[in-house]
Structures are given as structure tokens and as C-alpha cells.
Amino acid sequence: MYFKQFLDERLGCASYFIASRQSHEAAIVDPSIDLDQYDSLLTDRGFTLRYVVDTHVHADHISGARRLAGRHGATLCLHESAKVLYPFHGLRDGEELGLGPLRLRTVHTPGHRGELISLLVINPPRSPEPSMVLTGDSLLVGDVGRPDFGGGDAGDQYDSVTRLLRLPDWVAVFPGHFEGPCGQGMCGRPNTTIGFERLYNPLLHLEKDPFVSTLTGSVAARPLNITAIEATNRGAADLPWAMLTTPQLVDEIEADGIPPAAVLIDVREPEEFAEGHIAASTSLPQAELATRLDAIPNDLPVVTICRSGARSLRSAQFLKQMGYERVMSLRGGVTAWEDAGRPLERDRDGGPPRTIVETEWMHAGGVTQ
Numbered sequence: 623m624y625f626k627q628f629l630d631e632r633l634g635c636a637s638y639f640i641a642s643r644q645s646h647e648a649a650i651v652d653p654s655i656d657l658d659q660y661d662s663l664l665t666d667r668g669f670t671l672r673y674v675v676d677t678h679v680h681a682d683h684i685s686g687a688r689r690l691a692g693r694h695g696a697t698l699c700l701h702e703s704a705k706v707l708y709p710f711h712g713l714r715d716g717e718e719l720g721l722g723p724l725r726l727r728t729v730h731t732p733g734h735r736g737e738l739i740s741l742l743v744i745n746p747p748r749s750p751e752p753s754m755v756l757t758g759d760s761l762l763v764g765d766v767g768r769p770d771f772g773g774g775d776a777g778d779q780y781d782s783v784t785r786l787l788r789l790p791d792w793v794a795v796f797p798g799h800f801e802g803p804c805g806q807g808m809c810g811r812p813n814t815t816i817g818f819e820r821l822y823n824p825l826l827h828l829e830k831d832p833f834v835s836t837l838t839g840s841v842a843a844r845p846l847n848i849t850a851i852e853a854t855n856r857g858a859a860d861l862p863w864a865m866l867t868t869p870q871l872v873d874e875i876e877a878d879g880i881p882p883a884a885v886l887i888d889v890r891e892p893e894e895f896a897e898g899h900i901a902a903s904t905s906l907p908q909a910e911l912a913t914r915l916d917a918i919p920n921d922l923p924v925v926t927i928c929r930s931g932a933r934s935l936r937s938a939q940f941l942k943q944m945g946y947e948r949v950m951s952l953r954g955g956v957t958a959w960e961d962a963g964r965p966l967e968r969d970r971d972g973g974p975p976r977t978i979v980e981t982e983w984m985h986a987g988g989v990t991q
């Protein structure tokens with residue numbers, strides 16, 4: 623067999639290329655939009671692409687799966703329960719995809735999202751047992767995938783990782799992410815083993831109830847433009863520009879204060895906004911920025927605000943990308959604002975309901991559905 627892991631350092635995502643050296647057939651799992659890297663490998667090695675698999679509908683980055691499958695005439699596969707608006711082959715639990723003698727066996731592992739699958743890699747000439755598992759955003763290295771990216775469920779995640787832990791210790795685990803926002807406590811390694819995670823993944827020592835409350839107990843920021851990206855990957859919208867492509871230099875965009883006559887956009891989650899925000903700021907979570915751009919005027923300076931200045935910086939960079947010229951990120955966020963003795967308002971309307979598939983923008987007919 624041939625196996626290669628591609629790491630996207632900018633997004634913290636991993637994609638996978640698996641092929642048979644006998645039949646020269648290949649599958650690519652969770653491809654990014656940088657298709658050239660896969661095309662070169664297919665050409666250089668003389669492989670034919672048979673299958674493109676998305677382990678789930680991604681919400682934090684635009685998937686390259688549809689374009690890649692279309693370009694090569696390969697079969698596009700997701701779990702049969704995936705609610706997408708384009709044709710695909712729906713994989714059932716236990717179903718196998720063949721690449722010469724190799725087998726990719728589907729294991730339905732919902733939790734991060736309802737349709738998420740893992741893929742066992744079995745190479746019968748070597749062993750009847752799986753040697754690897756591609757886990758998408760179910761089991762991560764030192765963590766598990768978050769359930770709050772749309773359609774997820776923490777209890778299902780517990781059941782899914784428990785199922786994966788029944789695999790033998792030696793099985794190598796290759797996750798969909800090695801860093802980034804999909805897990806809060808990933809260690810940074812790009813792979814692990816079932817045995818190591820069983821021993822040292824702190825979440826896997828918890829019973830179901832504490833596991834669920836750990837995953838759901840605190841407000842965690844959803845990634846930038848998650849609403850637009852998820853809708854694009856479902857085929858419900860076409861907003862690939864929602865991915866931040868060329869971040870501006872930090873010192874061009876950070877500000878220590880707020881100019882007069884500016885629009886103040888607080889990009890934290892609504893629950894955080896309700897806890898305390900700068901007077902006259904408006905709640906517009908970074909998750910929904912791309913789908914609610916029409917709410918942000920372009921004729922005044924725009925100041926983005928978050929807790930510490932990290933989310934607001936990325937949001938300001940994205941607004942720059944979208945043509946907002948006078949945009950800045952408040953350095954240090956509301957934390958620095960409060961530390962400087964300035965007041966925060968509390969208990970105002972926390973903004974729109976925190977759901978990913980039902981936003982004002984979608985109800986307003988912004989999707990072609």
C-alpha cells in the first residue's frame with residue numbers, strides 16, 4: 623500500500639492519500655482546497671483516483687472533495703445520513719471501499735457531527751486486522767472533536783470513541799485535525815495509537831456524564847465564518863471566500879483605543895457578550911461574520927472586539943480581505959479594556975440564537991435551497 627498524510631499548517635487540518643501499489647487505485651480523505659498537491663502525487667505515482675471521502679460536512683474549512691472528485695471522475699463518498707444538496711455515494715456502517723487488495727471499512731462515529739465516519743484501513747496481504755484508523759473529528763490526539771459545530775452530540779461522541787477504543791492497541795490513529803479550534807486540548811502530534819490514547823487521553827478516563835458535561839459545560843468560541851463555510855460544504859450556499867486567505871500584518875491592524883464615530887463589532891459568542899461588553903458595541907459572533915456582512919457599514923471605521931484580541935484580529939483581517947479599508951482590532955480586547963478601569967455594560971440582548979443552520983441570513987433567503 624501507499625499512504626501519505628498531508629498537514630495543512632495554516633488550518634491545522636490533515637488529509638489522507640491511500641493507494642494500492644498493485645492496482646494503482648487511490649482514495650483521498652478530507653481533501654483541502656489545495657488540489658494541486660493531490661494531482662501532482664497522482665501523476666507522479668501513476669495512481670488513479672477512485673474515491674474521495676469527506677469524513678463529515680466540515681464547518682471550519684472549505685472542503686475540496688467535490689471539485690477533486692469531479693476533476694478525476696472519482697466517487698464522492700460521505701456517510702449515508704449526510705444532509706448535503708449534491709449527489710454522493712452514501713456509505714453505510716460496515717461498508718468497505720476496495721483499492722486492489724486494500725479495504726477501507728466505514729465506522730459510523732457520530733458526535734462532532736451526526737454524519738461523521740471513521741475509516742479502518744485493512745491490508746489483507748499483511749493482516750486481516752486493521753492497522754490504521756482515520757478518525758475525522760471523533761478521536762483526536764489527546765482530545766475528541768467538539769460537538770457544537772452543528773448537528774453534534776456529546777453523548778454520541780462518548781459512544782463513538784468508546785467504540786473506537788475497542789480496537790486493538792496497536793492500531794494507528796490518524797485524525798482530521800492536529801491543531802486548531804476543533805478540539806480544545808489537542809497535543810499537536812499528527813498521529814497516535816489506540817493504546818496510547820486509552821492510557822493517556824484525559825477525556826477517555828471519564829464516565830459518560832462527566833464526559834458530556836466537560837464537552838458542553840463552557841462557552842467555547844466557534845471558528846471564524848463557520849456558518850458560511852458549513853453551508854458551502856453542504857451545497858446550500860457558495861461562499862468559499864469566507865475562508866481567510868491572506869491575513870494582514872498584525873501591526874497594521876491592531877489599535878489600542880477606539881476612534882470617534884466608529885462601528886464597534888463584538889465578535890465573541892452571544893453568551894460572552896451578555897456577560898459584559900463595551901457600550902455601543904454590537905454582537906456579531908465571528909462564526910457568522912461572512913453571512914452577516916451586510917450588517918456592517920463600510921463608510922465608517924470598524925473596530926472588532928473580543929475577549930483578548932485574538933478572534934477580533936482574525937475578524938479584522940477577514941474584513942480587510944472583504945474590502946473594508948478602515949478596520950482595526952482592539953488590542954487586548956475587553957480584558958485589557960476592563961483592566962484599564964473602563965466600564966463594561968452587562969445583560970443586554972445577547973444577539974441571535976446560537977445555531978449554525980438557522981441564522982437571520984438564511985431565513986432572509988441568502989441560500990439557494
Ligand SMILES: [Fe+2]
Binds near residue numbers: 681759804
Ligand atoms: Fe470537523
